[in-house]
Each structure stands twice: as structure tokens, then as C-alpha cells.
Amino acid sequence: MCVYWKRMRPEVAMGPILLGVLVCSLVLAVQGFYSASDDVVELNPSNFQREVIQSDSLWLVEFYAPWCGHCQSLTADWKKTATALKGIVKVGAVDADQHKSLGGQYGVRGFPTIKIFGANKNKPDDFQGGRTSQAIVDGALNAVRALVKDRLSGRSGGSDYSKQSGGGGGGGGSKDAVVELTDDNFDKMVLDSGDVWLVEFFAPWCGHCKNLEPEWAAAASTVKDQTKGKIHLGAVDATVHQGLASRYGIRGFPSIKIFRKGEAPQDYQGGRTRSDIVAAAMDLFTDNAPPPELLEILNGDVLKNTCEDSPLCVISVLPHILDTGAAGRNGYLEVLMKMAEKNKKMMWGWLWTEAGAQMDLETSLGIGGFGYPAMAAINTRKMKFALLRGSFSETGINDFLRDLSVGRGSTATIGGGAFPKISKVDAWDGKDGELPVEEDYDLSDVDLDDDELGGRIEL
The missing domain is CATH 3.40.30.10 (Glutaredoxin)
Known part of the structure; x- marks a missing residue:
């Protein structure tokens, strides 16, 4: 067909030649x-x-x-x-x-x-x-x-993001903490979840996506640990799951969206390094997170569970209830709760006990020589502690904790290198303390002779 058109006179064949070329191209394209x-x-x-x-x-x-x-x-x-x-x-x-x-x-x-x-x-x-x-x-x-x-060698390949889709088991044994999201599991895992999600929409051929991948994976692991699984990092291959990409208006790669239950997704505007991603995730976590609990040390489990799950454990020893009354103690507790709220992003543990209730703990921390109230900040991983030397006030505690966070202040090792035995005590009932009732003794019927009294003393 192409040869046939070439034999036509140029002025006659021009249109047919173009048509012939088009037909040839169409035939090749189809076949x-x-x-x-x-x-x-x-x-x-x-x-x-x-x-x-x-x-x-x-x-x-x-x-x-x-x-x-x-x-x-x-x-x-x-x-x-x-x-x-x-x-x-x-x-x-x-x-x-x-x-x-x-x-x-x-x-x-x-x-x-x-x-x-x-x-x-x-x-x-x-x-x-x-x-x-x-x-x-x-x-x-x-x-x-x-x-x-x-x-x-055990490297099976597959997606570089761990496959923790809805149908599989938990992600505890996965290579990293990035959740692979698909058209099938997205709604259940993200939209129906009460947690916060950062979701990357990527394309396998995208150079920027490849650069982000190790940062995203490293950040996912850190965020999972620091938020106790409340913030998740996920990834969607937008070239495969095009329905999701279309639903959320993805136009370029990588695109990162923030999903909160009941809210419209937001564009992530932060940096693309792992530290940037972790910082943004922690901000999301603490924005809506309640302040940490301020717990009284009633037994060893309270101390162990609070301190081992926290990068820093702040323990206060408050004066005996007979010395302050309920009003005075509540004043101290209010200061501590304000400081816990102010520093909630740090994920610290906050505990208190009454002076004399946990003497072994006081001894191991060197508390007592400075009077009450007292405070110790403990790094349980290193079993090191530092003592508050300033005033037990918002300003004094804030300065103390700030100095610790930047590496200032002296520290010491907890006596014995481990927490001492913790006594089991009853929780404070919120009331003023009462002096023990002294029993009255009636001595009128007691017959004592001079010898039993050790003799009489005459003046």
C-alpha cells in the first residue's frame, strides 16, 4: 500500500501519501x-x-x-x-x-x-x-x-516497605514499620482507625521517592516506638492503586498526606529527612494527647511500668501529710501536673510519694539531706539520676529539667545500680492527716508501793 501511493504523481499523490503513511502507522500501532x-x-x-x-x-x-x-x-x-x-x-x-x-x-x-x-x-x-x-x-x-x-541468603525481595496489610498478622516481625496500604485495606486501616496516619503516595520509578524511602522507613520505626503505636507511617504505590491516588488528588510523587479520624486529610508540609518526619509525627501525637498521669508510688509495679516505658522518670517526694495538710499537698501536686502538661511532648513518666513511705528509694537517690519536697529525674536506661537543687516551683523545676535536656547538671548512679525494693502502701485519700489517737490510761486503781516507785523523794 505504501509503494502504491509513491507511484502517483506528486501533485496527485500528496494527500493519499499522507493518508497512506497514517494508515501504515495505524496498522503497526494496532498490530x-x-x-x-x-x-x-x-x-x-x-x-x-x-x-x-x-x-x-x-x-x-x-x-x-x-x-x-x-x-x-x-x-x-x-x-x-x-x-x-x-x-x-x-x-x-x-x-x-x-x-x-x-x-x-x-x-x-x-x-x-x-x-x-x-x-x-x-x-x-x-x-x-x-x-x-x-x-x-x-x-x-x-x-x-x-x-x-x-x-x-534469605533476601526474598518484594516491596521495600514491609507488607503489613489488613489480611496478615501483626507487624512485629516485619523488617520495618512502614505499613503497605492498598485499595483493599486503606479504609479499614486508616480511615476507620482512631490513630493518626502519615501516608506517602509514591511511584516506583520516581527518583525523589527512592531518596525518601530509607528516611521514611527509619522514621516509621522511631515513631512507632516513641508513640507506642499511636502514629503510623504508611505507603501507597500510586501507580498500582490508582483509585486511592485519584481519590486524594495525587498529582506528583512523592505526596504525603496526614489522616485523622473524622477530619479531611491534610498535605504534609514538613521536611523529608527522618528527623523532620519524626519531629512532625511527635507534634501530631502530642497536640491531641492527654498529659501524662501523675501517679503515686503504691507498689513496685507502678514504679517499674512508669519508668521503664519512659526516657526520663521524674519522682517527687512530698512532705508528710501532717506537715502540709491536704491543701498544701494539692498545691505541690498542681505544680507537678502543670509541669507534666508542659513537657508532655517529652514522653516522661511522673511519680510522687510521701516522705518516709519509700525509705529505700529515698536512700538510693540520696534524698533527705535537702529536706522536702524533693525531686529526682532518673534515666532508667543508664540508671543515672539528678537531684533538684533549686526551688520546688514551676520556675525551679522548669530550669532543672531544661538543664538536664541540654546535658547540664550533675548526675550520679542509683545506689546498687537498680531500683530498690518498693513498699506496698495505701493510696492517699485526699484528706488532711490525723494524729494517731492516744489511749487514756486510768491509774486510780493501780496500787504501787514505795519500792515499785523507786522510793519517795522528799523535798
């Missing part, structure tokens, strides 16, 4: 380079996810354009490659001129482009070898050997 009789699998957006991404096989995929001369030259060798690797490596081809979105998804900028989809299907490798069937087969077999070696 592509490969047919069902070839061992090359024709791939498109409808079957790519099922055939390639969800497959355990290693895939070689050619991205071509029908009008590309180099692609046309590669066709015969690509067919030979597919036949030679049949049953060993899957070989496919994508008409990236017709399916531009699929080519763009994997960063295809020229033709032909060959990608190796190995252990991590979301991050294919570029094939850099020669374009003969022998060179391509050699490259494929090298990729197979590398894949087998990884599997033998």
Missing part, C-alpha cells in the same frame, strides 16, 4: 511487533499488574514504539530471546507509544528500553547489555543467578 504465535507476551495496562508485578518469575520487558527503527531491528532478536528463555525467564513487550502511561510509570524516555523485573518488581533494573539475542540471554541468566543467590 504491534508481536503476535500470539510468538513467545513474547504482549503487555498493556490491563494485564501488566497481573502478569508481571504479581508474578514470582523474573521478567524481561521491552518498551518499544512501532515507528522506532532500532525497535524494528530488535524484533527478531527479541523473539529468539523469548524462545530461548521459555520456561526460565518471562519475556514481554509493551507498545509504549500506544500505552504512554505504562512507559511513563517506569521512566521510559527512549526506545527501545529494556527493563529487568526481578525480586523487587516495583524497582526494575535497566538492562545495559548488547542488543543481540545472545547478549540479552546472557544478561537474563545473570539476573536469574543473582535472584537465586538472594533467595538463598
